[in-house]
Amino acid sequence: MxxxxxxxxxxxxxxxxxxxxxxLRALLAWRRVSHRLRRALRSALVTFVVLSLTLWLMPxxxxxxxxxxxxxVVLVAVVGAVLRPLLLAGVVAIGGWGAMLLGVVAQVTIxxxxxxxxxxxxxxxxxGVVLAAILAVIFAAILDWMADSGSDATFVQEAQRLMRGxxxxxxxxxxFTLRRTYPGTEPGMLVVQLDGVAxxxxxxxxxxxxxxxxxxxxxxxxxxxxGWHTGLPSTTPAAQAGILHGASQQIPAxxxxxxxxxxxxxxxxxxDAAVVETRLSDGRGLLADGGVxxxxxxxxxxxxxxxxxxxxxxxxxxxxxxxxxxxxxxGFTRALVLGVAEVLTELHQARLQRxxxxxxxxxxxxxFLALRPASMLLRDVNVSLVAEQMARGAPVIYCDLVDYDxxxxxxxPARPESMRQLENLDxxxxxxxxxxxxxARRYHLVVLSDHGQSQGATFRQRYGETLSRVxxxxxxxxxxxxxxxxxxxxTQEPEFPKGPVAPLLVVSSGNLALLYLTQHxxxxxxxxxxxxxxxxxxxxxxxPGIGLVVVADxxxxxxxxxxxxxxxxxxxxxxxxxxxxxxxxxxxxxLRHQESAHLGxxxxxxxxxxxxxxxxxxEELVGSHGGLGGWQTDAVLVHPADWPxxxxxxxxxxxxxxxxxxxxxxxxxxxxxxSIPVRTPEAPTPEEGxxPEEGxxPxxTPAPDEGPARVPRSSNSPATVNPGSPVGSPGGNPLPQAAGxxxxxxxxxRSRQA
Numbered sequence: 001m002x003x004x005x006x007x008x009x010x011x012x013x014x015x016x017x018x019x020x021x022x023x024l025r026a027l028l029a030w031r032r033v034s035h036r037l038r039r040a041l042r043s044a045l046v047t048f049v050v051l052s053l054t055l056w057l058m059p060x061x062x063x064x065x066x067x068x069x070x071x072x073v074v075l076v077a078v079v080g081a082v083l084r085p086l087l088l089a090g091v092v093a094i095g096g097w098g099a100m101l102l103g104v105v106a107q108v109t110i111x112x113x114x115x116x117x118x119x120x121x122x123x124x125x126x127x128g129v130v131l132a133a134i135l136a137v138i139f140a141a142i143l144d145w146m147a148d149s150g151s152d153a154t155f156v157q158e159a160q161r162l163m164r165g166x167x168x169x170x171x172x173x174x175x176f177t178l179r180r181t182y183p184g185t186e187p188g189m190l191v192v193q194l195d196g197v198a199x200x201x202x203x204x205x206x207x208x209x210x211x212x213x214x215x216x217x218x219x220x221x222x223x224x225x226x227g228w229h230t231g232l233p234s235t236t237p238a239a240q241a242g243i244l245h246g247a248s249q250q251i252p253a254x255x256x257x258x259x260x261x262x263x264x265x266x267x268x269x270x271x272d273a274a275v276v277e278t279r280l281s282d283g284r285g286l287l288a289d290g291g292v293x294x295x296x297x298x299x300x301x302x303x304x305x306x307x308x309x310x311x312x313x314x315x316x317x318x319x320x321x322x323x324x325x326x327x328x329x330x331g332f333t334r335a336l337v338l339g340v341a342e343v344l345t346e347l348h349q350a351r352l353q354r355x356x357x358x359x360x361x362x363x364x365x366x367x368f369l370a371l372r373p374a375s376m377l378l379r380d381v382n383v384s385l386v387a388e389q390m391a392r393g394a395p396v397i398y399c400d401l402v403d404y405d406x407x408x409x410x411x412x413p414a415r416p417e418s419m420r421q422l423e424n425l426d427x428x429x430x431x432x433x434x435x436x437x438x439x440a441r442r443y444h445l446v447v448l449s450d451h452g453q454s455q456g457a458t459f460r461q462r463y464g465e466t467l468s469r470v471x472x473x474x475x476x477x478x479x480x481x482x483x484x485x486x487x488x489x490x491t492q493e494p495e496f497p498k499g500p501v502a503p504l505l506v507v508s509s510g511n512l513a514l515l516y517l518t519q520h521x522x523x524x525x526x527x528x529x530x531x532x533x534x535x536x537x538x539x540x541x542x543x544p545g546i547g548l549v550v551v552a553d554x555x556x557x558x559x560x561x562x563x564x565x566x567x568x569x570x571x572x573x574x575x576x577x578x579x580x581x582x583x584x585x586x587x588x589x590x591l592r593h594q595e596s597a598h599l600g601x602x603x604x605x606x607x608x609x610x611x612x613x614x615x616x617x618x619e620e621l622v623g624s625h626g627g628l629g630g631w632q633t634d635a636v637l638v639h640p641a642d643w644p645x646x647x648x649x650x651x652x653x654x655x656x657x658x659x660x661x662x663x664x665x666x667x668x669x670x671x672x673x674x675s676i677p678v679r680t681p682e683a684p685t686p687e688e689g690x691x692p693e694e695g696x697x698p699x700x701t702p703a704p705d706e707g708p709a710r711v712p713r714s715s716n717s718p719a720t721v722n723p724g725s726p727v728g729s730p731g732g733n734p735l736p737q738a739a740g741x742x743x744x745x746x747x748x749x750r751s752r753q754a
Contacts, residue, residue, distance in 0.1 A: 035267060047073045050139045054132050066728075068287055076114040108133045131311025156431045159384060163391035163438035170392055170440070181475065184393060187667040188441030190386070190432065191362060191398045191448065191660065193296075194425050195236060196405030196450025197625075198631035199227035200423070201413060210419065211426040213433065214447065227634055228650040230451045232589040233512055234625045234632045236400075237267030237297045239450035242653020244287065244300030244398065245280040252596035253510035254626055255482070257516045262501065264482075265598070270312030270470045273297055277310040279597075286660055287398055289671050292389045295382045296397040304394070306385050308379070308498075339373030346372050349417050360457035362410060362495040362612075362622045375406045376424075393440030395669040401425055405453070408623040413453035413631065418623070444667070447638040454511070454630025455625040456614030459606060461546050466511055467604070467618045468506045474539035478502040507600070508618035510626025512610075521734070525599045526553045540604065541578075545616050547607035547629075548578055550590055556682075557594040568594070581610045582628045589628060593654075605629070639663075 051069055111133035115123050123132045160704075194202070203225065206215045218222035230239055235254045242248030255266040265272045277298050285301030287293055293302035297309045305311040353361050360567060382399050389397050403425060408418040425690065436443060460466050468481035480502040505516040517524055517532065529551065541549045541560045549560045556569030561578025568591040579586040582605075593603065606616040608629030617624035625632035637649075637656065643666070650657035664670045 011281065023629070042487075044073055044077070046140060046143050047076055050136050050143060051076070053139055057135065058123060065120070068118075068122070072114060072118050072120075075117055076111065079114045079117070081112045088437065089096050103663060111136045112683035124212045130337055152427060152431050152467070155380065155383075156434050159387040159431070159435055159437050160333075162384070163387050163435060166388055166391035167438070167440055167651065183437050184439055184441040185670065186393070186441050187392065188390075188439070188443045189396045189446060189660075189664060189667060189669060190390070190443045191396070192429065192432070192638075193240075193398070193400040194404060194422075194447060194449045195400055195402040195455050196408055196451060197422060197425075197449040197636060199225075199449070199634045200631055201419075201452065202449070202636050204414075204670050205419060205422055206606050210423050213426045213430040217638070218682065222642055224636045226639075226645075226650065228448075228637050228656060229585055229652065230633045231585075231652040232593040232626065232628060232633070233509060233573070234406075234451040235267070236450050237273075238704055239278070239635070239653045240297045240300075240400075241280050243448075243450070243657050244296065244298050245277075245282070245285045246654050246657040246661075247282075248653045249278045249592070249596050250276065250279050252599045253273050253507065253512055253514055255507050256514055257505055257507055257518070258598050259516065259518065263407075264480045264505075264507065267297060268309055268311055269730045273310035274312070286657060286664075287396055287659055289396075289669065290394060291396040291398065292394045294385050294389070294397065295378060295402070296398060296400050300398060302398075307382070339377060342373040342376055349411070353411075358415075360412070360455065360461065360622045362458065362461075362620050367719070371406050375403045379403050379424070379428060381432060386432065387438075388437060390439040390441070390443060396664060397443075400450075401428065408453050409621045411622070412455050413623045414455070428448075444640055446640075446660070446663075447636075449635045450653075451625045452631040452634045453625050454608075454613065454615045455623055455634040456511075456609070456612075456616055456630070458620050458622070459511075459616040459618050462616055463543075463545050467508060470543060471504055471506055471515065471536070471540070472543075475504060475533045475536050477504055477533070479504045479506060481506040481508070504616075508626075510619065510621070510624035510632065511606035511615040511617045511629060512627030513604040515602040517601045520601075523599060524554060526551045526558070529601060537602070540602070545607055546604055547581065548590075548603075548605040549600070550594070550603040550605075552594070557591065559590055581608045585633075586628055589633070608631050 022744075048069060051072055055069070107129065112129050115129050115132055123129050155458055201212070202214070206213050206218060206225075209215065214223075214225075217226055231248075233251070233253045235251070238248045238251040238252060241251050251267065254268075255264060257264050265276070265278065267273060279303055280298060283301055285299070287300035287302035288305075291300065291302045292304045293299045293306065293308045293311075299305045299308050299310055302308075352358075361546070376388045379401050382401060386397055386399050401742045403421040404418060407421045411417045429445070432445065463470075466481065468479045472479040501518045503517065505518050505521050507514045517529065520528075524532075526537065537549055537551060537560060540546050542562050544562075549559065550557055550568075551560065553567075555567060557567075559568060559578055561576065564573060564575025564578055566573050566577055566579050566587065568587055571587065579590075590603075593599070604618075605627045606618065606629070608615050613630040615624060615627070615629040643663060646659050648655045650656075660710070661670065
């Protein structure tokens with residue numbers, strides 16, 4: 001950090017308090033007045049067009065007089081000014097699902113009351129009034145989106161208004177005041193998780209110029225990008241157990257079977273997530289000391305949990321961001337209308353895949369049609385909740401955005417529709433930049449992913465049968481297996497397994513599968529399994545779609561392949577090494593995974609193509625994660641370039657947890673007597689070390705040997721967020737940075753400009 005530059009904990013001077021005359025003069029400044037006039041004119045114009053179109057479409061409406069319509073525009077504005085605060089108060093009071101319902105009703109009610117009070121009485125009868133109001137709300141959402149050129153400008157303005165109101169209430173000021181709220185001076189940290197985004201995908205999108213927000217940070221040198229290795233399992237629950245609690249070994253997969261209680265655990269099932277969190281929590285998680293969890297699997301010991309699976313409940317009365325989003329015409333109603341457009345877009349894109357015969361591909365109908373708009377709605381809700389908590393001054397906020405991950409599962413991780421979702425997430429980061437001046441703290445923004453995704457035709461598509469059918473054929477015994485993908489089981493098979501469990505149970509998570517011998521209360525070693533089912537291990541290892549069968553043995557766990565085996569503890573190989581296709585980290589990943597709780601008697605990982613790195617998911621997903629192979633273990637971390645990085649920061653989710661806690665300590669956001677929890681080391685690292693699977697791209701220069709590069713900065717280069725500036729706003733050094741395959745930052749060529 002350059003001499004004279006502020007450190008993350010340096011206070012920022014607070015603007016001097018001005019008298020009411022100066023505040024009034026600022027309020028009436030031409031720039032602010034003209035901005036308000038433009039907004040009012042736009043709102044009136046949109047309302048006029050919407051009402052004209054609605055009345056033209058309504059049957060039996062004779063009069064379409066322009067002056068009558070202008071009068072109705074004024075009436076809508078007056079009714080909205082009177083009713084909207086009352087309806088917002090009702091939404092706040094109800095909270096939860098009631099807020100969602102009342103939020104839609106609120107917009108329809110305002111239009112309906114205005115139509116009832118219309119002196120021209122052009123729409124008569126209750127059904128006609130309601131129909132006209134619904135049409136008007138739909139047209140308004142579409143027209144506003146078109147007026148913003150598909151951006152989120154209006155949505156951001158509503159969030160800014162929410163933040164100003166929250167800060168006035170938090171400061172004890174009266175609701176209407178001439179005094180402005182100034183940006184906060186105390187530091188805070190906002191962590192945004194881009195679910196399922198692999199480091200190579202993000203780096204490629206930045207270089208293509210498709211992510212202007214992240215790209216600007218990297219090119220300016222305000223932030224740097226690093227890859228980090230997730231290890232096994234490469235799933236959101238395991239990653240968040242590590243990142244938020246430092247205890248990733250408590251979760252062996254997205255779903256698993258617990259022999260001691262005879263129960264299938266699914267990490268996105270609220271009752272199961274709540275049980276798991278009791279095993280993870282030591283009271284000193286990442287979000288302890290006043291933090292906020294938004295949209296995550298686990299809480300990280302947060303004080304406030306919003307849309308967190310382990311604390312299953314919709315936000316209640318205290319979450320004003322939830323209520324404001326539901327009541328605003330630019331919030332829930334807009335999201336519903338645009339959600340319908342997402343469904344139509346999805347149907348069109350799926351049809352294009354079929355017509356062009358794009359392979360691999362899977363069915364994109366059914367539940368996925370609902371998942372896509374739901375993810376978009378959840379993204380907007382999460383940003384509203386983040387805005388509220390930034391206004392309240394939460395010291396650390398962790399939010400998970402899942403849009404990309406959901407689309408990539410069915411479309412493919414690098415397909416155009418998936419990259420479009422990544423661009424939308426970049427826009428959300430830009431929105432958070434614009435919201436930063438309204439925050440009660442000087443937030444530093446950290447962006448990370450929890451895992452990547454690997455593409456490939458599914459196991460069933462390649463071999464014409466499911467994994468459970470293969471096990472059944474080899475073992476000649478009944479086998480149970482959930483039919484739904486792991487992330488949908490919570491809704492499609494909530495009570496699986498029903499009745500007595502079959503002797504063999506296969507539980508898949510991407511291209512990772514756990515096989516349990518359910519009639520034995522403890523995990524069996526190889527000899528016992530071969531006594532019960534003599535051909536099972538050899539038969540599975542010989543299957544062309546199964547690359548690894550990992551089993552406990554007297555000399556430690558061993559990975560068995562079709563033409564050889566690899567003893568994980570001492571690295572002894574017999575025949576052809578089955579780990580070669582999985583990269584140099586595979587041995588350490590598998591050895592560490594063997595220490596996980598409730599692991600299957602056998603751990604299966606699909607074969608991986610050594611050239612394309614494609615995998616064969618045991619679920620019907622073209623983009624998958626959970627096991628090894630491809631980009632699914634290549635996560636990303638984007639952070640302020642001047643922040644120090646611990647040597648073990650890139651060693652799995654637990655290492656990322658330790659790094660984030662160290663940064664919180666640096667910012668003074670951890671309790672004085674708190675320290676990083678000491679946990680069991682992750683696993684012995686094989687002698688070959690964490691070498692990259694492939695060399696740097698041709699246009700990259702390898703990072704220097706002295707460790708992570710620090711970007712030279714001028715004294716005004718904002719490694720921290722200055723008041724009135726966006727979160728992590730770029731400046732200073734113009735040299736961009738991106739990550740090499742080994743996770744160390746490398747400079748991008750000036751000629752390529754990222």
